[in-house]
Amino acid sequence: MEKPEPLWLAIHDTLRDEIARGQWRAGSRLPTEADLAQRFGVNRHTVRRALAALAEAGLVQARRGAGVFVRAAERLPYRIGPRTRFHQNLLDTGRAPSRRILHTALARATEVEADALSLRPDAPLHVVEGISLADDQPVSLFRSAFCATRFPELGRHLASGDSITRALRALGVPDYTRKSTRISGYAADVLQARHLEIAPGDMLLLSEAINIDPDGRPLEYGRTFFVAARVDLVLDGPETGAIVA
Amino acid sequence: MEKPEPLWLAIHDTLRDEIARGQWRAGSRLPTEADLAQRFGVNRHTVRRALAALAEAGLVQARRGAGVFVRAAERLPYRIGPRTRFHQNLLDTGRAPSRRILHTALARATEVEADALSLRPDAPLHVVEGISLADDQPVSLFRSAFCATRFPELGRHLASGDSITRALRALGVPDYTRKSTRISGYAADVLQARHLEIAPGDMLLLSEAINIDPDGRPLEYGRTFFVAARVDLVLDGPETGAIVA
DNA sequence: GTAGATTTGTCCGTATGTATA
DNA sequence: ATATACATACGGACAAATCTA
Numbered sequence: 001m002e003k004p005e006p007l008w009l010a011i012h013d014t015l016r017d018e019i020a021r022g023q024w025r026a027g028s029r030l031p032t033e034a035d036l037a038q039r040f041g042v043n044r045h046t047v048r049r050a051l052a053a054l055a056e057a058g059l060v061q062a063r064r065g066a067g068v069f070v071r072a073a074e075r076l077p078y079r080i081g082p083r084t085r086f087h088q089n090l091l092d093t094g095r096a097p098s099r100r101i102l103h104t105a106l107a108r109a110t111e112v113e114a115d116a117l118s119l120r121p122d123a124p125l126h127v128v129e130g131i132s133l134a135d136d137q138p139v140s141l142f143r144s145a146f147c148a149t150r151f152p153e154l155g156r157h158l159a160s161g162d163s164i165t166r167a168l169r170a171l172g173v174p175d176y177t178r179k180s181t182r183i184s185g186y187a188a189d190v191l192q193a194r195h196l197e198i199a200p201g202d203m204l205l206l207s208e209a210i211n212i213d214p215d216g217r218p219l220e221y222g223r224t225f226f227v228a229a230r231v232d233l234v235l236d237g238p239e240t241g242a243i244v245a
Numbered sequence: 246m247e248k249p250e251p252l253w254l255a256i257h258d259t260l261r262d263e264i265a266r267g268q269w270r271a272g273s274r275l276p277t278e279a280d281l282a283q284r285f286g287v288n289r290h291t292v293r294r295a296l297a298a299l300a301e302a303g304l305v306q307a308r309r310g311a312g313v314f315v316r317a318a319e320r321l322p323y324r325i326g327p328r329t330r331f332h333q334n335l336l337d338t339g340r341a342p343s344r345r346i347l348h349t350a351l352a353r354a355t356e357v358e359a360d361a362l363s364l365r366p367d368a369p370l371h372v373v374e375g376i377s378l379a380d381d382q383p384v385s386l387f388r389s390a391f392c393a394t395r396f397p398e399l400g401r402h403l404a405s406g407d408s409i410t411r412a413l414r415a416l417g418v419p420d421y422t423r424k425s426t427r428i429s430g431y432a433a434d435v436l437q438a439r440h441l442e443i444a445p446g447d448m449l450l451l452s453e454a455i456n457i458d459p460d461g462r463p464l465e466y467g468r469t470f471f472v473a474a475r476v477d478l479v480l481d482g483p484e485t486g487a488i489v490a
Numbered sequence: 491g492t493a494g495a496t497t498t499g500t501c502c503g504t505a506t507g508t509a510t511a
Numbered sequence: 512a513t514a515t516a517c518a519t520a521c522g523g524a525c526a527a528a529t530c531t532a
Contacts, residue, residue, distance in 0.1 A: 006519065032497060043521045048498090064498045065529030075429060080480065181480040184320060185430050185448040185473025203430040203448055228430025235325065235426040235480060 008049035011040050015050060019059055019070055029067040030060065075232045076134055080207065082177045085165060086132055095134040102195070103129040104159045106148055113145050116210050116221040124148035128158040131195055132224075138196045139231050142224040168219070176219050182208040183233060186225070196227050203228035253294035256285050260295060264304055264315055274312040275305065320477045321379055325452065327422045330410060331377055340379040347440070348374040349404045351393055358390050361455050361466040369393035373403040376440055377469075383441045384476050387469040413464070421464050427453045428478060431470070441472050448473035 015036075018024055030036070033051070037044045051068055054060045062068045079089055090097035107127045114121040125145045132140045144164065146154055157167035168176065186204045193200040204225045211220040226233070260281075263269055275281070278296070282289040296313055299305045307313045324334050335342035354368045362368075370390045377385045389409065391399055402412035413421065431449045438445040449470045456465040471478070 008519080034497080045522085046520060049519085062498060063529080064527060065496075067497065067529090077427070182322070183428055183450070183478040183480070184476075185450050187448065203432065205428070205430050205450075231429075233428040235428070 007040075007042055008046050008053070011036075011042070011047060012050040012053045014040075015054060016057075016059060019054075024070045026070050029069055032067065075230055076139060077234045078139075078226065078231045079234045080178070080181055081235065084178050084209070087163060087165075090134050096136070098133045098136065099130055099161065100133065101128065101130040101159070101161050103127075104155060106155060107145075109145070113221050116208075117145065117147055117218045119147055126151065126154045126158060128164075134230075137230070138227065140224050140226045141192055141195055142222060144220055144222045146220055164220075173213050173219065176211045176213050179210045179212045179218070182206075184208075185228070188225075192225060196225075198227055198229070205231065205233060207233065252285075252287055253291050253298070256281075256287070256292060257295035257298045259285075260299060261304060264299075269315045273315055275315065277312065320475055321384060322479045323384075323471065323476045324479045325423070325426055326480065329423050329454070332408065332410075335379050341381070343378045343381065344375055344406065345378065346373065346375040346404070346406050348372075349400060351400060352390075354390070358466050361453075362390070362392055362463045364392060371396065371399045371403060373409075379475075382475070383472065385469050385471045386437055386440055387467060389465055389467040391465055409465075418458050418464065421456045421458050424455045424457045424463070429453075430473070433470075437470060441470075443472055443474070450476065450478060452478065 015024075015030075024030060030051075031039070033044050033047050036047045036051075040047065051060060051062065055062060055068075059071060060068050061071050076090075076095065077093060079092070086099075087097045105127050107125050108122045109117065109119055109125050111121055113119075113125060114123060117123075117125075119125075124147075126148045127143065127145050129141070129143045131138050132142060148154070151168075151171050154167060154171060157170065158164075165176075184206045186206055188196065188198055188200055188202045188204050190200045192204065193202065196204075205228050207222075207224045207226065209220075209222045209224070210218055211222070213219045260269075260275075269275055275296075276284070278289050278292050281292045281296075285292065296305060296307065300307060300313075304316060304319075305313050306316050321335075321340065322338060324337070331344075332342045350372050352370050352372045354362065354364055354370050358370060359365060359368060362370075364370075369392075371393045372388065372390050374386070374388045376383050377387060393399070396413075396416050398416060399412060402415065403409075410421075429451050431451055433441065433443055433445055433447045433449050435445045437449065438447065441449075450473050452467075452469045452471065454465075454467045454469070455463055456467070458464045
């Protein structure tokens with residue numbers, strides 16, 4: 001026999017999904033506990049148990065006498081620092097990370113890419129584009145470029161969907177660190193919107209990053225478009241701090 | 246007598262502001278020279294003089310037979326690091342920094358503020374709100390909160406429009422550093438839009454920062470809304486690096 | 491400004507099924 | 512097998528905060 005899901009948990013999940021889907025807008029009032037109890041056909045206390053869990057997670061906030069209000073959907077804190085790693089980053093916040101590779105190619109460096117990687121324009125690059133997901137929800141579109149002269153074999157690793165960290169390790173780069181990051185805001189175009197399951201014009205945070213190897217040589221130039229409604233970029237103390245004892 | 250502003254310069258400034266305000270989107274075509282000439286009630290050559298200046302500054306690009314196109318407006322690179330200082334930041338990029346204080350008050354800490362500053366909720370705070378400008382163009386709305394118990398005299402300094410760095414120095418805090426930063430994207434509401442001279446719904450980058458004194462005690466909790474179309478946030482190598490020799 | 495209705499917060503109690511000692 | 516503890520679910524009553532007419 002299966003273990004039956006508690007009633008209050010089912011109600012909690014239903015409300016959580018409805019909030020995530022935007023059925024209850026941020027700041028708006030949920031139906032009263034009595035109404036919800038009637039809707040789900042349960043006692044008011046059972047609804048209260050579900051609401052308490054939502055409040056615990058920060059999704060709603062109750063005000064006595066006024067009602068239960070939807071708080072701004074919680075955003076995934078995405079930590080940016082010298083050692084920004086997608087997988088570890090999401091595991092740290094209790095999400096299930098995954099990647100979907102859209103495209104790999106051998107391309108020639110644009111002016112911007114060549115500049116970022118200290119290469120001459122038109123130098124050959126391995127380029128990989130894809131979608132990053134947290135709990136199966138798209139959070140970002142990324143495009144990474146690597147010097148193809150230095151890593152002739154990288155193409156195969158990238159296409160296989162392997163972790164970039166692991167692919168580089170296999171090619172003799174034990175570690176890499178973030179040299180610089182530039183963050184800017186843009187509106188999503190139609191294609192980006194489709195991939196990220198948002199509406200065209202929705203807000204994106206673009207993070208342009210240059211990663212270097214331990215010798216300080218530019219290794220990767222990456223552009224990542226984060227869905228602003230789903231992600232906060234966090235620059236934390238020791239990670240960005242000036243002094244490490 | 247005042248020196249009269251040349252006609253072409255007035256037109257140049259008008260168009261520049263309209264581009265900055267997003268009235269003409271990046272990549273879009275401006276009205277034809279003839280149309281602009283009619284709009285401003287001047288000869289086509291006067292418009293051409295204004296457009297030439299804009300092209301010189303890199304804001305537009307003319308293509309013979311096609312039209313004049315808006316190039317992506319250059320964004321101000323705003324450096325974020327352990328020692329983020331507004332004035333120095335802008336001077337470094339050759340802009341003229343200025344501040345406009347909107348409001349100073351003695352308020353009670355909200356839950357978020359109390360948490361950020363390691364105070365109890367409802368603790369008294371000095372709060373200052375204002376607009377930061379670069380070359381007289383608004384780039385951000387800021388709100389800073391300081392513990393009023395620790396700095397009883399800070400209110401006067403803030404209201405006077407003095408630099409925050411200087412005010413703190415006068416009160417015995419020789420230096421402060423950035424402990425953490427969180428960056429997120431939001432749409433401007435009506436009030437923000439009016440202050441920043443943009444349209445409601447335009448994109449803002451919110452930077453939430455906690456600054457600490459040399460002893461590691463939280464000093465300031467600041468929220469700054471940057472106009473995304475005018476600013477990039479830059480996290481640079483040595484500034485965000487883990488190790489400082 | 492006030493009174494009354496609405497809505498959440500907290501307490502009481504009862505009953506049932508499940509895991510544990 | 513029995514007893515105990517715990518989580519779930521229901522029902523009711525009242526207090527406290529809030530909203531509205």
